[in-house]
Each structure stands twice: as structure tokens, then as C-alpha cells.
Amino acid sequence: MSTNLSHSIGDTEPPLLEYTIGEALDRAAAAWPDSLALVSRHQGIRWTWAELNAQANRIAAGLLARGFQKGDRIGIWSPNCAEWAVTQFATAKAGLILVTINPAYRLSEVEYALNKVGCVGLITAVAFKTSDYVGMLRELGPARLPSLRLMVTLGEAAHEGFVRWDDLAIAPDAGKLAEVAATLDRNDAINIQFTSGTTGFPKGAALTHRNILNNGYFTGRTIKLSPADRVCIPVPLYHCFGMVLGNLACLTSGAAMVFPGEAFDARLALEAVEAEGCTALYGVPTMFITILNHPDFARFNVSTLRTGIMAGSPCPITTMREVISKLNMSEVTIGYGMTETSPLTTQTATDDPLEERVSTVGRVHPHAEARIVGPDGNTLPRGEQGEYCARGYAVMLGYWDDPEKTAEAIDSEGWMHSGDLATMDENGYVRITGRIKDMIIRGGENIYPREIEEFLLSHPAIADAQVFGVPDEKFGEEVCCWVIAKAGASIEAADVVAHCKGQIAHYKVPRHIRVVEAFAMTVTGKAQKFEMRKIMEAELKAS
Numbered sequence: 001m002s003t004n005l006s007h008s009i010g011d012t013e014p015p016l017l018e019y020t021i022g023e024a025l026d027r028a029a030a031a032w033p034d035s036l037a038l039v040s041r042h043q044g045i046r047w048t049w050a051e052l053n054a055q056a057n058r059i060a061a062g063l064l065a066r067g068f069q070k071g072d073r074i075g076i077w078s079p080n081c082a083e084w085a086v087t088q089f090a091t092a093k094a095g096l097i098l099v100t101i102n103p104a105y106r107l108s109e110v111e112y113a114l115n116k117v118g119c120v121g122l123i124t125a126v127a128f129k130t131s132d133y134v135g136m137l138r139e140l141g142p143a144r145l146p147s148l149r150l151m152v153t154l155g156e157a158a159h160e161g162f163v164r165w166d167d168l169a170i171a172p173d174a175g176k177l178a179e180v181a182a183t184l185d186r187n188d189a190i191n192i193q194f195t196s197g198t199t200g201f202p203k204g205a206a207l208t209h210r211n212i213l214n215n216g217y218f219t220g221r222t223i224k225l226s227p228a229d230r231v232c233i234p235v236p237l238y239h240c241f242g243m244v245l246g247n248l249a250c251l252t253s254g255a256a257m258v259f260p261g262e263a264f265d266a267r268l269a270l271e272a273v274e275a276e277g278c279t280a281l282y283g284v285p286t287m288f289i290t291i292l293n294h295p296d297f298a299r300f301n302v303s304t305l306r307t308g309i310m311a312g313s314p315c316p317i318t319t320m321r322e323v324i325s326k327l328n329m330s331e332v333t334i335g336y337g338m339t340e341t342s343p344l345t346t347q348t349a350t351d352d353p354l355e356e357r358v359s360t361v362g363r364v365h366p367h368a369e370a371r372i373v374g375p376d377g378n379t380l381p382r383g384e385q386g387e388y389c390a391r392g393y394a395v396m397l398g399y400w401d402d403p404e405k406t407a408e409a410i411d412s413e414g415w416m417h418s419g420d421l422a423t424m425d426e427n428g429y430v431r432i433t434g435r436i437k438d439m440i441i442r443g444g445e446n447i448y449p450r451e452i453e454e455f456l457l458s459h460p461a462i463a464d465a466q467v468f469g470v471p472d473e474k475f476g477e478e479v480c481c482w483v484i485a486k487a488g489a490s491i492e493a494a495d496v497v498a499h500c501k502g503q504i505a506h507y508k509v510p511r512h513i514r515v516v517e518a519f520a521m522t523v524t525g526k527a528q529k530f531e532m533r534k535i536m537e538a539e540l541k542a543s
Contacts, residue, residue: 004360004381004382005381005382006372006379006380006381006382006383006384006386006424007369007370007371007372007373007379008363008364008369008370008371008424008428009349009364009369010363010365010367010368010369010392011291011366011367013365013366013388013497014221014364014365016210016367016393017210017214017217017252018186018210019186019209019213020092020181020184020185020190020209020213021088021089021190021209021213021248021251022060022089022092022181022182022184023058023094023246024213024251024252025049025052025053025056025092025251025404026053026088027252028049028053028180028252028254029049029050029052029053030047031049031254032049032227033048033049033050033155034048034049034050035049035254035256036048036230036256036440037049037051037052037256037257038052038082038085038256038258038259039230039256039257039258039259039272039276039277040080040081040082041257041258041259041260041268041271041272041276042081042259042260042261042262042268043081043082045056045082047082049254051084051269052085053089054087054283055082055090055169055365056089056090056093057090057093057172057501058090058169058170058171058172059086059087059090059168059169060089060090060091060093060094060172060177060180061169061170061171061172061173061176061177061182062168062169062170063090063091063094063096063121063168064094064176064177064180065170066121067151068094068121068150069095069446069456070094070095070096070183070184071095071096071097071121071188071429072096072097072121072189073096073099073113073117073118073119073120073121073192074087074091074096074097074098074099074119074120074121074122074123075098075099075100075101075109075113075119075121075122075123075124075228076088076098076099076100076101076122076123076124077103077105077122077123077124077125077133077159077239077509078103078123078124078125078128078154078238079103079125079128079261079262079263080221080230080236080237080242080261080262080263081125081152081154081259081262082259083123083165083236083239085247087123087246087256088237088243089094089251091190091255092190092193092209093177093180093181093394094180095180095183095184095188095190096121097117097189097190097192097206098190098191099113099114099117099119099191099192099196099204100191100192100193100237100238100239100243101113101114101193101238102194102236102238102239103125103128103131103236103238103263104131104242104505104506104507105505106131106136106502106503106504106505107136107139107140107275107503108455108503109202109503109504109505110136110137110140110374111140111144111145111529112196112201112202113202113204114145114147114148115145115146115147115465116201116204116400116401117142117192117193117204117401118146118147118201118428119145119147119148120147120149120150121148121150121151121152121160122137122148122150122151122152122427123152123154123165123167124137124151124152124153124154124162124344125154125155125157126153126154126155126157126207127421128262128263129263134153134159134162137151138161138183141356148273150163150415151163151164151374152164152168153165159467161194162397166197167206172266179305180380184209184541185209186209186210186213186510187206187208187209187210189206189207189208189397190207190208190209190212190405191206191207191212191238191243192204192205192206192207193205193207193238193239193339195249195339195340195446196337196403197198198218201397201451201454202400202451203400204399204400204406205339205340205396205399205400206396206397206398206399206400207342207396207397208397211342211393211394211395211396211397212240212243212244212342213248213251213252213425214251214342214367214393214394215244215245215248215341215342215343215344215365215394215455216242216244216245216247216248216249216250217248217249217252217253218249218344218365218366218367219244219245219249219309219335219344219347219365219501220249220250220252220253220255220366221253221366222333222347222349222350223249223280223304223307223308223331223350224307224331224350225249225250225253225254225255225280226255227252227254227255228254228255228256228279229248229253229256229279229280230255230256230258230276230277230279231246231250231255231256231257231258231260231278231279231280231281231282232260232261232269232272232273232276232278232280232281232282232308233246233247233257233259233260233282234260234261234265234268234269234272234281234282234287235264235282235283235284235287235312235345235444236263236264239339240337240339240343240442240534241282241309241312241343242282242310244342244343245282245309245311245335245343246282246346256276258272258276258278260272261274262468264283264287264289264290266287266291266294267294267296269281269283269287269291270294270296270297270300270302271300272290273300273302273304274301276304277304277305278304278305279304279305279306279330279435280305280306280307280308280492281308281327282309282310283307283308283310284310284311284313284443284444285310285313285314285315285316285319285444285476286313286443286444286474286475286476287321287444288310288322288323288327289316289319289474291327292326292327294321295413297326299448302327302328303328304328305328305329306329306330306331307308307326307328307329307330307331307332307333307350308323308329308332309330309332309333309334309335309347310323310333310335311334311335311336311337311343311344311474312441312444313441313443313444314432314441314476315334315358317358317359317513320332320334320357321358321512324358325353327448331350331351331510332357332529333347333348333349333357333362334347334348334357334358334360334362335347335361335362336361336362336430336432337390337394338416339396340393340395340396340397340409341368341390341394341396341416342394342395342415343394344365344394345364345365345368345370345390345392345394346361346362346363346364346365346370346430347362347363347365348359348360348362348363349362349363355429356429359395359431359490360425360429360430360431361430361431361432362429362430363428363429363430364390364428364430365392365394367392367393368390368391368394368482369390369391369392369396370388370390370391370424370430371415372384372385372386372387372388372389372390372423372430373386373387373389373391373422374386374387374464374500377411382423382424382425382426383423383425383426383477384423385421385422385423385428385434386421386422387417387420387421387422387436387520388415388418388421388422388430388432389411389415389416390415390416390419391413391414391415391416394414395410395414395416396410398410407533408450408506409491416493417470418434419436420432420434420435420436421433421434421435421436421507422543438468438469438470438482439527440467440468440477440479441476441477442467442469442472442475442476442477442479442507443475443476443507445507447459447469447479447507449466449467449469449529450506451468451480451508452465452467452481452508452510453465453466453467453481455498455500455503455504456481456483456500457501458499459491459495459496459499460485460486460489461485461489461490461495462483462484462485462486462491462493462496463483463484463485463486463489464483464484464489464519465482465483465484466481466482466483466519466527466529466532467479467480467481467510468480468481468529468532468533468536469533470512470533470537470540472511477512478512478515479508479509479510479511479512480510480511480512480513480532480533480536481496481505481510481512481513481514481515482501482513482514482519482532483496483513483514483515483516484515484516484517484518484519491515492515493513493514493515496510496513497509497510497513511531512536513525513542514536520532520535521533
């Protein structure tokens with residue numbers, strides 16, 4: 001392989017972990033039985049590895065006793081909590097595929113997700129913020145969720161038609177759990193995470209034990225996690241960032257998972273760092289910006305921090321420098337990846353030169369390959385911009401029940417095409433330079449315009465809709481939409497917001513709405529989003 005080409009192969013040492021997530025938890029409980037494993041501050045929960053393992057065994061036994069079998073899909077719809085982590089490990093021990101549902105999902109989204117993968121069970125919070133989960137599930141009912149046969153609520157209260165979490169747990173039969181464990185394989189699918197496409201509805205990326213356990217392991221090694229570390233995890237667990245880079249990195253290193261609250265809150269994160277002596281802090285750039293700008297920031301002791309991960313969207317260089325200087329995170333790293341690659345395939349090292357650590361997404365991970373390709377699919381010379389592609393153990397099995405979309409994403413040689421534009425320099429450092437797809441990244445949340453456009457078109461007065469991102473100081477980007485009313489109908493911005501409320505996640509609801517007569521179009525009749533974006537940027541700047 002010529003070194004002047006944008007193709008890099010990661011180290012092959014240490015070897016990959018060749019066991020399941022359930023086995024990994026058993027090993028952790030044997031290696032560090034009395035070490036702190038999990039802290040859920042808002043719940044007042046502190047468990048050792050032995051205690052966490054016992055909790056997972058009780059829930060795994062309960063699921064098996066209710067007739068669930070290897071390969072069945074079990075959803076979890078909840079903000080961050082101790083039960084979320086227990087469910088992650090319990091389903092892995094039982095060989096059930098955990099389907100992670102975004103806590104912000106509303107009626108149409110949760111209906112689609114549960115039915116797309118045929119969930120037979122769902123573990124759900126009762127409510128979160130303005131979302132009444134139990135109410136929504138009752139509204140959908142058995143007719144609209146035909147596969148679902150067991151719903152479990154977190155918390156102590158009983159709800160008709162639902163089983164309480166405490167009633168799901170039973171004393172485990174060690175022989176039965178061992179018998180099930182013997183049937184499991186590290187290459188089995190164990191997790192489905194939804195990631196939207198640029199066209200149509202969200203796709204379910206099917207990930208294996210081997211995919212995500214190893215990604216957590218190598219991420220943890222990169223930031224030098226050990227049983228002496230405590231990792232503050234304010235990022236959502238439903239996403240790879242929380243459940244893989246957070247929970248599984250801790251599982252494979254013995255570090256403790258610290259959940260500051262149900263969802264991100266800068267004060268709660270700072271309180272957790274100070275009270276628990278956290279040595280690592282995770283977040284998307286928006287989270288770090290919010291923490292750094294918190295009015296009481298100076299009052300908190302963050303001296304125990306050493307490292308962490310910033311990922312999810314491009315990081316402003318000034319923010320990275322402030323994280324190093326003001327948050328004491330001298331060994332902070334930036335990671336890059338996608339749900340389909342478990343997620344990270346590149347990451348900066350704790351001892352990389354400062355310039356590379358603040359301006360790149362690092363070099364390729366162990367046991368992974370990265371390359372930059374041109375429109376013809378050929379590998380480009382170093383320094384030239386093209387599409388970032390990754391290959392190796394971290395690439396998903398495929399999109400659940402969607403071979404066509406899988407074939408579009410993963411080529412015949414096993415390369416996952418990211419849709420992101422990037423360069424690779426002579427030392428192998430990757431810089432993400434843009435996006436081929438018109439995805440919007442709002443505060444670390446990936447938003448795909450086509451999904452919102454299709455939903456807007458369900459409004460009886462909307463003839464057409466175009467959704468795109470515009471710059472935003474707080475979130476990086478905000479959702480903007482232009483809509484055209486049907487002939488004889490009228491619509492206002494407030495009508496668009498009302499149509500979205502309660503039906504799609506709050507972060508997808510357009511912030512800037514314009515009702516127009518026509519879109520900016522090409523000669524061939526295609527909407528020119530970049531022209532509309534330019535117009536909106538000028539308009540917003542002037543306002």
C-alpha cells in the first residue's frame with residue numbers, strides 16, 4: 001500500500017475481545033467485585049460491579065421466564081438511569097436484541113421504530129419532560145403495535161396493562177443463565193440503533209457484541225481508563241456515545257459510570273464531577289460550551305478531571321482549548337464515527353500534539369481501516385478531500401430488514417461509506433471538512449431533512465416543504481423549513497409548529513419557518529437548498 005494514499009490501517013495489538021457483553025460483565029464482577037461500577041446521582045444509586053452483575057442477572061432471568069428467546073427485540077424508551085444500564089447488560093445476557101429508543105421520540109416515531117424491528121417487549125419510563133410515555137403507548141394500543149406483548153414501566157407505581165420493573169426481576173437460576181450463555185455468539189446482533197437516512201424513515205443499524213464491546217474497549221484504552229477512573233456521562237444512553245463509549249468503555253476497564261441526571265444539565269454535570277471526583281467527562285461540543293459558560297462555573301472544583309471525549313459534531317478549536325485549560329482536561333480526545341461503525345473509527349490520542357488534538361479527529365482506531373475516496377471510488381492522495389470510508393470489526397451487520405439500504409452504505413469490499421467529506425494528512429490524521437448529505441447536526445443530534453419533509457407533507461394545507469440547516473450560535477445549526485401552501489389553502493408558521501408538536505422530537509421541530517410561493521430551483525426543477533440557506537442566513541443576520 002503506497003504511503004502517499006489516504007488509506008490508513010490501525011494497530012493489530014492488543015487483540016480484539018472475542019466474548020459477549022454478558023461474559024464481559026461476569027469478568028468485571030470477578031475482577032473488581034467491590035469496586036464502584038455505577039452511580040446514578042438523581043436516583044441515589046451506587047453499585048459495585050458484583051451488585052450490578054446481580055441486578056442484570058435478576059432482570060435477564062425475569063425476561064427469560066416470560067418466554068423471551070434469543071434474537072427477540074426488546075426496546076428501551078427512557079432517559080438516563082441505572083435501569084437503562086441494567087437493561088443493556090440483562091438483554092445481552094439473555095441474547096435479546098436491545099432496541100434503543102430516543103427519549104425525545106413522539107407518537108409517530110415510536111410507533112415506526114417498534115414496528116420496524118418487531119419489538120416484542122418494551123421497557124419504558126412512565127414520562128419524561130413533556131412526554132407521557134404510558135399515555136402515548138395506550139393511545140397506540142395493540143392494534144398499532146401488533147408485535148408488542150410485554151410492556152414494563154420503571155418506577156414503583158403500577159399502571160394497568162404494564163408490568164412493574166421490580167416485578168420483572170426474579171431470583172436467577174445460574175444453570176439456566178449459563179445454558180443460555182452457551183448458545184450466544186459474539187457475532188450475534190445485540191443492539192439496534194436508529195439512524196435516519198437522507199431519504200425516507202430512520203434505519204435500524206444492527207450491531208453485534210463484538211462491534212460495540214470492542215469499540216468501548218479501544219476507546220477506553222485510548223483515554224487510559226482504569227478502575228481508578230470515574231466517567232461522568234451526561235450524554236444520552238440511547239446513543240452509541242453513552243452506551244458504548246460510556247458504559248462499555250467502563251465495563252472493559254473497570255472505571256465507574258457516573259450518570260449526573262436524566263438528561264444533560266450543565267449544573268448537574270459540574271456537581272457530579274465535583275462530588276464524585278470524576279476523572280473523565282463526555283459531551284458534544286454544545287454541552288461543553290454550556291458547561292464552560294455556566295454562571296456558577298468558577299464555584300465548582302473540576303481539578304480531578306483528566307480526560308474525556310468530545311464527539312458528535314465538529315468542535316470549535318476555541319472550545320477545545322478552553323476545555324483543556326478551564327476544565328483541567330489535559331488529556332481530552334476528539335472522536336469521529338457513526339452509529340453504523342459502533343461508533344468510533346478515529347480518535348485523537350491523549351499525547352498527540354496539541355495542534356492535532358484541537359484541529360483533527362485523530363488517527364484510525366486499532367483493528368480498523370480508514371480511507372478517503374473520490375467520486376470514482378478510488379483512494380485519493382494524502383491531503384485531497386473526498387468521502388471518508390471505514391472498514392473492520394466495527395462495521396455493523398447491516399440495516400435491520402433493509403438489504404437495499406445496507407448495500408448502498410457498505411460496498412462489496414466491506415467499506416462503510418460515511419457521506420462525510422474529509423482529508424487525511426501525511427501522518428494519518430483525519431479532518432472532517434463537510435458533508436455530502438444535507439444532514440443537520442443540532443447540538444450533536446443528527447437530523448435528516450427528508451424525514452421532517454415527509455412529516456410536514458402530511459399537513460393538509462402543505463403542498464411542498466424543504467428543510468435545511470442554518471447556522472446557530474448555541475446549537476451549531478438549527479432546523480429551517482420553507483413551505484408552499486396548497487392552492488386555495490393558507491398556512492402560517494404557527495400552524496407548522498402545532499402540526500409537529502407531540503408528533504416528532506422537539507429538536508426536529510423547525511425553528512425558522514417561511515411560507516413561500518416558490519423554492520429556489522435548478523433549471524431541471526430540483527430545489528436548491530444551498531440557495532435557500534444563503535437567503536435565510538442573510539435574513540437572520542439582518543434581523
